[in-house]
Amino acid sequence: MGPMTREVAEVPVEATFALRKQLLRSDRADLGLRMPDDDLPGAFHLAVFDGTGEAVGVATCTPSNPEFDARQPAYRLRQMAVHPDYQGQRVGSALFAAALSRLRAQRVATLWAESRDTSLGFYTAHGMRAVPERHHTVRGVAYTDVVLDLG
Ligand SMILES: CC(C)(COP(=O)(O)OP(=O)(O)OC[C@H]1O[C@@H](n2cnc3c(N)ncnc32)[C@H](O)[C@@H]1OP(=O)(O)O)[C@@H](O)C(=O)NCCC(=O)NCCS
Numbered sequence: 539m540g541p542m543t544r545e546v547a548e549v550p551v552e553a554t555f556a557l558r559k560q561l562l563r564s565d566r567a568d569l570g571l572r573m574p575d576d577d578l579p580g581a582f583h584l585a586v587f588d589g590t591g592e593a594v595g596v597a598t599c600t601p602s603n604p605e606f607d608a609r610q611p612a613y614r615l616r617q618m619a620v621h622p623d624y625q626g627q628r629v630g631s632a633l634f635a636a637a638l639s640r641l642r643a644q645r646v647a648t649l650w651a652e653s654r655d656t657s658l659g660f661y662t663a664h665g666m667r668a669v670p671e672r673h674h675t676v677r678g679v680a681y682t683d684v685v686l687d688l689g
Contacts, residue, residue: 542588544629546636549585551576554596554617561619565679573617575600584636586629595620595629599637602650606669608685609647616651618660634664638688647688655680 555571563569575581578600586595595618602614615637620629641649650669653661658668661684672683 542586542594542624542629544586544632546584546586546632549583549593549596551583551598553585553593554583554598554619557593557596557619557621558617560621562617566677568677573598573600575602575614582640584633586632588624593621594624595633597630597633597637599641604648604650604669604683604685606672606683606685608650609687611644611646612648612650613641613646614650614652618651618657630660631664642688648685649688650683650685652681653684655682658682658684 551572558571563571576583576598581598581600584597584599585593588594597618598616599613600616601611603610603612604614615634618630618633638649649666651661651666653666653668662668664686666684666686669683669685674681
């Protein structure tokens with residue numbers, strides 16, 4: 539892996555699969571690499587690449603209403619993953635900012651996510667807040683819903 543630029547590109551979903559597999563499937567082997575809502579109309583996938591063209595960070599946004607009260611239209615941010623060698627270098631922040639600017643341009647009212655509790659600090663650092671009473675655990679992985687009102 540080489541240097542990366544933090545430029546964010548919109549990519550086909552398949553470009554996210556290697557990082558999904560490496561970062562998000564070791565403890566969730568019940569999930570396939572392709573998620574049921576990956577191909578929904580309006581869904582989009584983002585990636586940051588290193589100098590050799592390998593994806594070092596990915597994220598997906600899908601139109602999705604949460605199970606808690608939220609203004610519509612709402613989008614879900616999911617399947618965020620940054621290669622371990624590149625974590626803590628603002629790749630995730632670049633992906634988050636790119637998602638937000640696309641969603642604001644589309645007049646999306648709410649962004650939400652099911653945050654792994656181990657990543658909660660990333661989402662709250664970007665202004666998302668934990669939704670009260672919205673915690674669950676699947677196969678030993680604890681999640682908390684987080685939300686951001688886009689105004
Ligand atoms: C969570 C993840 C996407 C963040 O990407 P990243 O590129 O490492 O994050 P950034 O460098 O942009 O971090 C931005 C801010 O979030 C904070 N942050 C990042 N990861 C965090 C974590 N796991 N826990 C708490 N805070 C975190 C950073 O401290 C940073 O804040 P600061 O620099 O102002 O102090 C990445 O660590 C990752 O892929 N983790 C493993 C897979 C995963 O859990 N994905 C999320 C599933 S919900």
